[in-house]
Amino acid sequence: MKRAVLTILLIFAFGTTQLRAAVDFSSDSPAIQLELSNDNDYFQDKNFTISPNPSKDRLNIRLLKSSENTTIEVFDVLGKRVHKSNITQLESSIDVSRWKTGVYLVKISNEKESHTKRFIKQ
Structure with a gap:
């Protein structure tokens, strides 16, 4: 099964949004799955x-x-x-x-x- 995973990290002012895309090439018609998540603490320090x-x-x-x-x-x-x-x-x-x-x-x-x-x- 061929599977490509792409992760893009978009940095906005004061926060981050992560886009995760998975493409499945195992069948005749590729399937694409997208997941968008917001993680405001990704770059925030814990001081x-x-x-x-x-x-x-x-x-x-x-x-x-x-x-x-x-x-x-x-x-x-x-x-x-x-x-x-x-x-x-x-x-x-x-x-x-x-x-x-x-x-x-x-x-x-x-x-x-x-x-x-x-x-x-x-």
Whole structure:
């Protein structure tokens, strides 16, 4: 049985979509099977998590490890900073109920490194 499998990884802004196509040439008329999946965590690091995402009221942040002088900044899609605070615990929460609906970037940083993730406000 001849079978060809093609995987294409399409990278969109802030996420990934995977297209998987399988073609079966074993019969007189080839059969094609397509599968489309969305995997937003495919390229996301695990240094911190945000939940729920999307959210209407609260943005919960959980750090993998504690670090001194850790700062959280949240930016809208135009690059305007809408929130800045220091994180002193492994878990913290931000009230987002008054924010406009849209996509935001959540940046966690300290003196050594910086990590950014996407957040959707409903």
